Amino acid sequence: MTEQVTAGKVAPPPTQVARSGPTIAGRLPRALHPGAWWLWALGLATAANHTTNPLPLALLVAAAALVVVRRRTDAPWAFAFRLYLVLGGMVVAMRIVFRLVFGGGQGDLVLFHLPEIPLPAWAAGIRLFGPVAAEQLLGGFYDGLRLATMLICLGAANALANPKRLLRAVPGALYAVSTAVVVALSVAPQLVESVLRVRRARRLRGATGKGLRALRGIALPVLADALDRSLALAAAMDSRGYGRTAAIPASHRALTGGLVLAGLVGVCVGTYGLLDATVPSYLGLPMLLTGLTTAVVGMLLAGRRVDRSRYRPDRWGLADVVVAGCGVVTAAVTAAAGSVDPARLYPPVSPLTWPELTPLMLLAVVVAVAPAWLAPPPPTRTAERTSTPVTAAPAGAIRSATPGRDLQREAHR
């Protein structure tokens, strides 16, 4: 880990004790609340959604990348960020290719001509290939970059916070749902595993692995396998006390359920209103806030009667609030920049102009990158664990620490 020096002070050596102790001022290495990282990332994504200017977009990607590099742990999901970068690149490329293929003809600065494919009359309005203008490619690039930036921001949240921990942080009322999602998430890789295993086994019987018959030969054992496994899991969860809830009157259940549902619908509508600039403004922030309040009230009501406790819950400290705040401020500042000078945020492609930065946009980017220093460093793994990499089939490596001691003892009796 390269970040022993933080804000001019030497951080204490990252140990297990430091991590589990109470967090003072957020400077001890610790994992932030996953919600903080997600709020920060959503803020960045909202900001990206408010502009097609490639300069702030590129700066936002850079900011997200810097924060990820400085504050990610060495957990497997932390390395997925690279995938999101590749995915973003692909989105941009796809957008440009689409403009090349379908969007021919707009713009004056024609770069080169592709042979146009004549289409029948009923497909009028669609043109394949033809002259390629710089404006058209640039438009595709701006559009793609905006989408890619939003994707990469979400990827950053994924890399910084274990998505499953976020599910653990849901309110008590949603506990059953979050358990179902966690289980489903862990079943997916198992399903892939059993498909591979059965396909291999089918080849042992000489099957070619193609066609409908092969599908049946694979699907049946895999489904049977999945069914067996889910029954085993259900039995295990039942015998470990899952679902020990006290009896609740039906009317109470209906009330809380209705409140939560209505609230969530409100949140969805509000988010849509906030992201889409064309809908009336009362569908934006006010709707979001009303929805949130309703949902929270419903969840508090429902959570009151859940008799379950939580092991080492993630707590909101100062650092968490600061990081989440950075995201919110980034979004707010970009929105403000949009209302002050919309032309700069959406630079016209025709006529071609050089995109420009305004001070407000720059401020938004600075706020976005601040968590790279403001957030506490991530907990480092202890020495013995870094020496046994997770991927390198630890089955043998760890066992060999005590080579058959018991058996030898038994043999000497």
Next chain:
Amino acid sequence: MIDFDQVTVHYAEAREPMLREVNLHIPEGELCLVAGRTGAGKSTLLRAVNGLVPHFTGGTLYGTVTVQGRDTRRFPPRDLADVVGVVGQDPLAGFVTDTVEEELAYGMEQLALPAAVMRKRVEETLDLLGIAELRDRPLRTLSGGQQQRVAIGAVLTSHPQVLVLDEPTSALDPTAAEDVLSTVTRLVHDLGVTVVLAEHRLERVVQYADRLLYLPGDGTVVDGEPAAVLAGVDLAPPLVELGRVAGWTPLPLSVRDARRRASGLRQRLADATPPSPAPARDGTTALAARRMVVRYPGTVAVAGVDLDLYPGQVVALMGRNGSGKSSLLWAVQGGGPRQGGSVTVTGADGAVDPRTLPAGRARRQVGLVPQTPGDLLYLETVDAECAQADRESDAPAGTCRALLDQLASALPGDQHPRDLSEGQRLALALAIQLTAAPPVVLLDEPTRGLDYLAKRQFSTIVRRLTAEGRAVVVATHDVELVAAVADRVVVMAQGEIVADGTTTEVMLASPAFAPQVAKVMAPQSWLTVDQVTGALAVAGTRG
């Protein structure tokens, strides 16, 4: 602690009840071992303890089961979670979360224990089971033994008074199994936990048990001291059989007991020479693999291994979990990945590499039965599977069925393959693979979940295959099985072959691989009870 009062369990679709008027009283702090043939009702008995039978499985339970005064009729499994902890056969299937620490806390979260208590108990349990260094590891990356210990820890954190374990070691290599069992005995002795444990390989646990519940298969339960119950029972660990042959009473249950009584037996056999295994062949190989390499991302599973197989020879492939046994078998067959090396099968078609052939012809060179034989089966009835196997290998109709009848007696043709017992399913999968008449047969962990009788039957099958001149490889953890069937043992570790020699040489050289009879009879080199019986008969006629 646990009381069964006139308990009868009847599943809806079954003709006979699974358990019939069972009366049991298991006092506090006992280690109670449950034994019996596959399908005799061991799991039903275990699951009745915490109410999974009938609340979860269906069926009807007559009579009452009470655990610490709680009637399972009124308390479903979730309300018994603070009294009974249940650990299944496959720990991975029962994990709800994805890291060790969260898994340990899961049960306590459901019981709504205060955060401070949870924190303390997690630390205690990590130390008690010796898994503290695994605390942040994802559960899927753990080895089998570690997973099983985490699964035990995960139920222990709720401080249950009863621990129910259903075949906890069936998937583990000998050393890992030993670790898990020593953990269990420690719980019984140090914490006073009552343990009810089902196990096929009795030789591993019977010495620790205070009581043995034997299920003969007709729904009744024979209850008593382990030595007394085993005296009248057809399935018995090798030590008990040795005790019967030598006429020891009471029967020995641990190697230590047997060894103290064995000096007389060793003297009687001092002049006899143990049968030497089939001499090493230097004739033509059935299969020659050279410099085999199998890699997976981040790890080398097989690192440049040479392997020769001879017709009529049984090779046992041993080694701890993850040592590359399965990867080697799959690479040799040609169905799995192989990054380097060559395989030459010398069969009726001359010398070929099965990897270069299409899958349909490769199986006529090398037949492989995978670890879960059920993966090979996908049709609705046994007959349909057999007919399909005949078509796949262009064999005359009825070939597969005839093979199956040799391997397993009278399997009903209209039965669904998933309803077969483990042993029957193995026989069906083996018959399907043998329909293609391959000169080389590879078996990956075939005896997992088989009881003693099924294993004896399996040994006969393997002997028959070699008599037909096939080369057979059996990858297994089961030392007693290896002692009984193998001519040659190959031990793998970290993708390399670390030992290759006759069964006697390899098994006697290391305590981890020595069968019980060898431990008792050392320094004489006897491996199985059958060998000792034969030698005693010869000595008897001579004397």
